[in-house]
Amino acid sequence: MKNYLLVCLLMLFTGASLFAQDRTVSGQVTDSDTEEAIPGVNILIQGTTQGTVTDIDGNYELSVPSDGAILMYSYVGYKSQTLDIGTRSTINIALVADVTALSEIVVTGYGTQEKKEITSAVASVKSEDFNAGNVNDAAQLIQGKVAGLSISKP
Secondary structure, eight states: OHHHHHHHHHHHHHHHHHHTOEEEEEEEEEETTTOOBOTTOEEEETTSSOEEEOOTTSEEEEEEETTOOEEEEEOTTBOOEEEEOTTOSBOOEEEOBOGGGOOOEEEETTEEEEGGGOOSOOOOOOGGGSOOSOOSSHHHHHTTTSTTOOOOOO
16 A cells, blocks of 8 residues: 555656656847847747847757747847747747837946937047057047046046
């Protein structure tokens, strides 16, 4: 009787674990125009907080439920896409650039602003404008190139 109960419990736990199996989906995310890999793309399973991010080569690997799921791909400057994975284990996807979502943004020393909202003067220094010759630190590279800029050393 004791052995019979032990076998029944073992079968119950084994059967329950079979229903909770996940599988791995992998692939690569690329740009639809240039076909270059896109690093840092967010990939989420729709309706959950489970997801991953593509690596430097645009590759990803994600554990999904065995009954299938819908993946959401999103990245700044690209249109978000959703895809029903079905029974596939390898999914390569090409994201389309969303040109209308981008606007000119100016990065200031203390934050960012859209170009149309700036009310003060903005100056930029290109690499060819840097001072040539012997340079001891980065501050000497741009010294005297931007009006009103004061560089002080601690």
